[in-house]
Amino acid sequence: MARGPVTYLVRFYLSKHKISRVRVFSPNRNFNSSSEPGRLDPINGLYDRVILADSIDGSSSKPDFKRSQFRDFNSLVAKGFVSSVESYEENEKESDDKYDLIEEIGDKREGFAHVASRDPVELYRELRDSVKAAKQRRCDWETMTEIFRCFARSGWASNQALAIYIGASFFPTAAHSFRNFFFKKCPSDFGQYLVSLGPSDEAVKFLFPIFVEFCLEEFPEEIKKFRSMIEFADLTKPHTWYPFARAMKRKIVYHCGPTNSGKTYNALQRFMEAKKGVYCSPLRLLAMEVFDKVNSLGVYCSLHTGQEKKFVPFSNHVACTVEMVSTEELYDVAVIDEIQMMSDSHRGFAWTRALLGLKADEIHLCGDPSVLDIVRKICGETGDELVENHYERFKPLVVEAKTLLGDLQNVRSGDCVVAFSRREIFEVKLAIEKYSKHRCCVIYGALPPETRRQQAKLFNDQDNEYDVLVASDAVGMGLNLNIRRVVFYSLSKYNGDKRVPVPASQVKQIAGRAGRRGSLYPDGLTTTLHLEDLDYLIECLQRPFDVVKKVGLFPFFEQVELFAGQFPIVTFAQLLDKFGENCRLDGSYFLCQHQNIKRVANMLEKVQGLSLEDRYNFCFAPVNIRDPKAMYHLLRFASSYSQNLPVGIAMGMPKGSASNDAELLDLETKHQVLSMYLWLSHQFKEDTFPYVKKAESMATNIAELLGESLSKACWKPESRWVGKPRDEQKRDEQKKEDGYKRPASLIQLFKKKAFERNGSVAPVGHQTVSV
Numbered sequence: 110m111a112r113g114p115v116t117y118l119v120r121f122y123l124s125k126h127k128i129s130r131v132r133v134f135s136p137n138r139n140f141n142s143s144s145e146p147g148r149l150d151p152i153n154g155l156y157d158r159v160i161l162a163d164s165i166d167g168s169s170s171k172p173d174f175k176r177s178q179f180r181d182f183n184s185l186v187a188k189g190f191v192s193s194v195e196s197y198e199e200n201e202k203e204s205d206d207k208y209d210l211i212e213e214i215g216d217k218r219e220g221f222a223h224v225a226s227r228d229p230v231e232l233y234r235e236l237r238d239s240v241k242a243a244k245q246r247r248c249d250w251e252t253m254t255e256i257f258r259c260f261a262r263s264g265w266a267s268n269q270a271l272a273i274y275i276g277a278s279f280f281p282t283a284a285h286s287f288r289n290f291f292f293k294k295c296p297s298d299f300g301q302y303l304v305s306l307g308p309s310d311e312a313v314k315f316l317f318p319i320f321v322e323f324c325l326e327e328f329p330e331e332i333k334k335f336r337s338m339i340e341f342a343d344l345t346k347p348h349t350w351y352p353f354a355r356a357m358k359r360k361i362v363y364h365c366g367p368t369n370s371g372k373t374y375n376a377l378q379r380f381m382e383a384k385k386g387v388y389c390s391p392l393r394l395l396a397m398e399v400f401d402k403v404n405s406l407g408v409y410c411s412l413h414t415g416q417e418k419k420f421v422p423f424s425n426h427v428a429c430t431v432e433m434v435s436t437e438e439l440y441d442v443a444v445i446d447e448i449q450m451m452s453d454s455h456r457g458f459a460w461t462r463a464l465l466g467l468k469a470d471e472i473h474l475c476g477d478p479s480v481l482d483i484v485r486k487i488c489g490e491t492g493d494e495l496v497e498n499h500y501e502r503f504k505p506l507v508v509e510a511k512t513l514l515g516d517l518q519n520v521r522s523g524d525c526v527v528a529f530s531r532r533e534i535f536e537v538k539l540a541i542e543k544y545s546k547h548r549c550c551v552i553y554g555a556l557p558p559e560t561r562r563q564q565a566k567l568f569n570d571q572d573n574e575y576d577v578l579v580a581s582d583a584v585g586m587g588l589n590l591n592i593r594r595v596v597f598y599s600l601s602k603y604n605g606d607k608r609v610p611v612p613a614s615q616v617k618q619i620a621g622r623a624g625r626r627g628s629l630y631p632d633g634l635t636t637t638l639h640l641e642d643l644d645y646l647i648e649c650l651q652r653p654f655d656v657v658k659k660v661g662l663f664p665f666f667e668q669v670e671l672f673a674g675q676f677p678i679v680t681f682a683q684l685l686d687k688f689g690e691n692c693r694l695d696g697s698y699f700l701c702q703h704q705n706i707k708r709v710a711n712m713l714e715k716v717q718g719l720s721l722e723d724r725y726n727f728c729f730a731p732v733n734i735r736d737p738k739a740m741y742h743l744l745r746f747a748s749s750y751s752q753n754l755p756v757g758i759a760m761g762m763p764k765g766s767a768s769n770d771a772e773l774l775d776l777e778t779k780h781q782v783l784s785m786y787l788w789l790s791h792q793f794k795e796d797t798f799p800y801v802k803k804a805e806s807m808a809t810n811i812a813e814l815l816g817e818s819l820s821k822a823c824w825k826p827e828s829r830w831v832g833k834p835r836d837e838q839k840r841d842e843q844k845k846e847d848g849y850k851r852p853a854s855l856i857q858l859f860k861k862k863a864f865e866r867n868g869s870v871a872p873v874g875h876q877t878v879s880v
C-alpha cells in the first residue's frame with residue numbers, strides 16, 4: 110500500500126487500540142462500485158473496526174489528520190452489522206511512523222483539539238445525554254445552520270450513509286432530525302469547534318460519524334427496512350444461483366470467429382452426435398432452421414419457442430429460442446448461438462442465464478470475440494473448463510470501392526440492399542422495381558418468421574424473377590441466403606430519439622451475409638449506395654471487435670417477488686424502478702433495460718385482480734409497445750384473464766392480401782397479436798387461453814397473406830402512428846430533423862441524377878478493397 114494519510118491513520122489506530130488487522134474504509138470510494146477494495150460493504154463486509162479516512166490512494170503527501178475521523182464499530186457489532194475482522198496487514202517497516210500522527214493532531218485549532226480527537230461514539234453519547242444546548246451567539250448559530258444545510262446537501266454523506274442502510278431518499282429526513290437533535294443538545298466546546306470548521310467538507314466529515322450513531326439509535330426500523338430491500342435486490346454472484354450446474358464438471362467450447370467461418374456448423378456437428386442435446390437460438394427463425402435441418406439429416410429434434418412447441422416423437426434433441434431453454438433438464442451437449450448477445454442491453458440476460466445455468470456436460474458457444482474475455486472470467490468463477498476454437502472467414506469479404514454512386518439502377522442480381530427502417534425498405538423496393546428490371550423480396554423485423562423464410566426462399570430460388578433482396582438489420586442473424594453483395598442504403602438508423610451511426614459490430618454482422626460458403630456466391634462483396642458512406646463502411650469492417658466488459662442480468666420472478674414484499678403498495682412499474690435503483694451487481698454485469706416492460710406494466714395497472722406473477726408474465730409478452738392496436742389487445746387479454754374468463758382472440762380474419770400499406774400494416778399487427786396470444790397460452794394454464802388451434806391456423810394464413818402482399822407491394826409506405834395528434838407527429842419529425850437529415854426522397858434523387866446524365870446509366874466498375 111502506498112504511504113499516505115491512511116497509512117498514518119492505520120498506524121495510529123493500530124497502536125491506540127492494540128490490534129493488528131483492520132479493514133480500511135475510504136469515504137472517497139463510491140458505494141456502488143462493489144468490486145473496489147476498501148469499500149464498506151453493507152452486506153458482505155464484516156468489520157470489527159473501521160476507519161474513515163479521506164484518501165486511500167496516498168495521493169496527498171502530507172496527511173491531514175484533522176479531516177479524518179475514527180469510528181469504533183463495536184456498537185455495530187452489537188447490532189449485527191459488523192461481526193468480524195477483515196484483513197489489513199500492518200507493514201512492519203513503517204512502524205516508526207506511528208507517533209508522527211499524534212504530533213500532527215491538534216496543531217491548528219488547539220482550543221478544541223479534545224473535540225476533534227475524541228471518539229465519535231463518545232461524542233454522540235455526550236450529546237444525547239446533555240440536557241440542554243449551550244447558549245450560542247447569533248452569528249455562530251447562523252454558521253451552524255449553514256453547516257447543517259451543507260451536511261444535508263452533501264452527496265458524499267448521502268452516499269456514505271448507504272453503508273448503514275440509510276437510503277438516499279430517507280437521508281434528507283434523517284439529516285433534518287439530526288440537525289434538530291444537535292441544536293437542542295449541543296455543548297459549548299462542541300459548537301465552537303464546529304463553527305471553527307465552518308460550512309466545509311471538513312465539518313461534514315466531522316459530523317458524519319456522529320450522525321451514524323444518531324441514525325442507528327433513532328431509525329432502527331427504517332434501517333432494517335432498507336437493509337432487507339438491499340438484500341432482496343442483491344444480484345451479485347449470479348453463478349451461485351445455479352447450484353446444480355455448479356455441481357457439474359462442465360466443458361465450455363468457445364467457437365470464436367467472424368461471420369461465415371463455420372462456427373455454428375461445427376457446434377451443430379457435436380449437437381447432432383450427442384445422445385441428448387439442446388440448441389439455443391437468438392431468433393425463432395434460426396431455431397426453425399436448425400429444427401428443419403437436423404430432422405432432415407435424420408436426427409429427431411423438437412422445436413420449442415415462446416409461441417410454438419413441436420414435439421417430435423422419440424426425439425432427444427431440441428432447438429429452442431434462448432429465452433425458452435430449460436435449466437432443469439440435463440443435456441450431454443448444448444449449443445448457445447450468437448453468444449456475443451450476452452451484452453445486448455435488452456435481451457442479454459437470456460444468454461447469461463443459459464451460460465451460467467445450463468446443466469450440460471459440454472456447452473458450445475458460437476460468436477464473435479467480443480465476449481471471449483468475459484466468458485473466460487465467468488468460467489474462472491464457475492470452475493468450468495474452457496476450450497477456445499478460433500476461426501477465420503472462409504473467404505475474405507471484399508469492399509467495392511466504387512459504390513452504387515447513389516443510383517439504385519446500379520443494383521445487380523444477388524444484391525441485398527440494407528435499409529434501417531420499414532419506410533426506407535419500401536421506398537427502396539419501389540424505386541428498384543420502378544426504374545430497373547429487378548424484382549425485390551423484403552425482410553424486416555415486423556414480419557413473422559414464416560414470411561421472412563418465404564421471402565428468403567423466393568430470393569434464394571433461381572427460377573423466378575425475384576433476384577434482389579431489400580432488408581433491414583433483421584437479416585443480420587440466422588438466415589443463410591444467396592447474397593452476392595450487401596449494399597448499405599445508409600449507415601445510420603433512428604434510435605428512438607435521433608439518427609445515429611449503425612454500430613460497427615452490426616455492420617460487420619450484416620455485411621458478413623454476403624458470400625456464404627455453399628451458396629451460389631461464395632465470394633462476398635459489400636458496398637454502399639452513396640460514396641460518402643464508404644469510408645465508414647471500411648472503417649467498421651476493419652475495426653477490431655470491442656471487448657465487452659459487462660453482460661446482462663435480470664431478476665427471476667422469485668427475486669422480484671421477495672423484493673416486492675418490502676413494498677406492498679407500489680405499482681409494478683414502480684417496483685421495477687425501485688429494484689433498478691437498489692440492486693447490487695458485480696462488476697461484470699449490468700441490469701438489462703426494461704422500459705418496454707414498464708410501459709406494459711403501466712398499461713396493465715388498471716387491470717385489477719392479477720397476481721404479481723401474472724403481471725410479471727404479461728409484462729414479458731412479445732408486444733410492439735409502439736403499436737396501439739397490439740397494446741389494446743394485450744390489455745384485453747389481461748382483463749379477460751383477470752376475470753377468469755376464457756381469453757378470446759376477438760379478431761376477424763382479413764379478407765385477402767393487402768392492396769395498400771395500411772392493409773399491410775394491419776396484417777402485420779394481426780399476426781403480432783396472434784403470436785402474443787400463442788406466447789401467453791404457453792405461460793398460463795391451457796384452459797385460460799382455449800383458442801390456441803384457431804390462433805395457430807389464423808397466424809399461418811396471415812403469414813401467407815403477408816407473403817402474397819409483399820410480392821406485389823408497390824405502394825408508398827405509411828406510418829404506424831396514423832392516430833397521433835398532429836403536433837406530436839410534427840414534434841417527432843422535428844426530432845428526426847434535429848439529429849439527422851434524411852437524404853431527399855429516393856425517387857426524386859434518382860430522377861434528378863438520371864436527368865443530369867441525360868438518361869444514361871453509369872457503368873459500374875469493380876475497384877475492390879479486401880478487408
Ligand SMILES: Nc1ncnc2c1ncn2[C@@H]1O[C@H](COP(=O)(O)OP(=O)(O)OP(=O)(O)O)[C@@H](O)[C@H]1O
Pocket residue numbers: 366367368369370371372373374375475587589621625626627
Ligand atoms: N465444414 C463445412 N462443410 C460444409 N459446409 C460448411 C462447413 N462449415 C460451414 N459450412 C457452411 O458454411 C455456411 C456458414 O457456416 P456457419 O453458419 O457455421 O457460419 P458462422 O460462422 O456460424 O456464421 P455466422 O456468424 O454468420 O452465424 C453455412 O451454410 C454452413 O452450412
Ligand SMILES: [Mg+2]
Pocket residue numbers: 372373374446475
Ligand atoms: Mg452462426
